[in-house]
Amino acid sequence: MSAVKEFKLSQYQSELEKIIRNYEEDEFSLLEVLHEAQELVGYLPKEVQKIIADELQVAPGKVSSVISFYNHFSDSPKGEYQVAICKGTACYVKGSKEIIEKIEEKYGISSGETTEDGKLSLEVVRCLGACGLSPVMTVNGKAHGLLNPEKATKIIDKYLNNEMKEV
Numbered sequence: 001m002s003a004v005k006e007f008k009l010s011q012y013q014s015e016l017e018k019i020i021r022n023y024e025e026d027e028f029s030l031l032e033v034l035h036e037a038q039e040l041v042g043y044l045p046k047e048v049q050k051i052i053a054d055e056l057q058v059a060p061g062k063v064s065s066v067i068s069f070y071n072h073f074s075d076s077p078k079g080e081y082q083v084a085i086c087k088g089t090a091c092y093v094k095g096s097k098e099i100i101e102k103i104e105e106k107y108g109i110s111s112g113e114t115t116e117d118g119k120l121s122l123e124v125v126r127c128l129g130a131c132g133l134s135p136v137m138t139v140n141g142k143a144h145g146l147l148n149p150e151k152a153t154k155i156i157d158k159y160l161n162n163e164m165k166e167v
């Protein structure tokens with residue numbers, strides 16, 4: 001049984017409808033509504049997508065394709081610790097591929113996934129804007145650079161063991 005918190009639509013429904021009412025009923029409002037809905041819920045589960053599609057009168061397939069197109073949106077819950085690892089050119093040539101493989105192997109998750117206990121999620125992203133420190137990852141937005149596979153997993157373990165102070 002996964003420890004990731006169950007999503008309860010009733011908890012968010014009225015707030016969600018309030019958000020949608022602020023926008024025109026068309027697909028041009030979709031990005032903004034999705035953004036606000038994700039701020040509210042933390043991610044965009046199918047039930048939320050359905051309400052948005054119905055209320056804005058947009059095809060459900062359109063909603064899910066927008067979500068998968070933009071890295072910013074997620075249809076699954078994120079972990080307590082969110083690792084984003086860069087696969088941009090500078091990081092790639094300095095070995096980010098090996099780091100990603102090590103993380104995937106050690107924690108059993110791929111990009112876009114969260115561990116069963118809800119602690120860790122992984123996202124592979126484009127340039128994080130810190131190429132001078134490549135290869136780079138962020139954990140909950142905090143950058144860690146000049147990584148190798150061992151260093152990266154050591155840092156992640158520290159977060160998981162509450163030995164890493166978040167700033």
Ligand code: FES
Nearest residue numbers: 086088091128130
């Ligand atoms: S390519 Fe990785 S931070 Fe720029």
